[in-house]
Amino acid sequence: MSPISSTALSGLNAASLQLQSSAHNIANTQTPGFRRQQVVQSAEPAGGVRAELTQAAAPGEALAEDIVNQMQASTLYRANLQTLRVERDMLGSLLDVQA
Template structure:
């Protein structure tokens, strides 16, 4: 797998985990002892991103922030999917020229 594809795939995985963290937080709003999670991202040396979910303190504006974060993650997922589609198209064009 080349670097562009790996970077985009790691971005898609990070976006998916971001949606899962936001969903966890929203689903547990009414649970008194539920831990609130926050997704932490870090860059990978070869390109891409790694994620880890960490607990965080309570925040009164959290529900709105979680919903907005989930929407942003959906947009990030779509952007990374577009990169993969474009990479696939470019590779197909290159192979067509070589044939």
């Protein structure tokens, strides 16, 4: 797998985890004592990102933050998907030139 694919796939996974986490938080907003899930991301030395789930220290909701997180994760997901598409197209063009 190329470094571009690896980086884009890690971004897709991180965005997917963020979408799942914020959806979980929104669905459980009214649950008494509910502690929100949070996604912590860190850069990988070889490129890409690592995403991990944590729980908020205290119970409570942050509906506005979760909605913004969903919008942001959706945009990041589409951007990483487009990166994979461009890489695929470039490799296809390169193979056409080589053939």
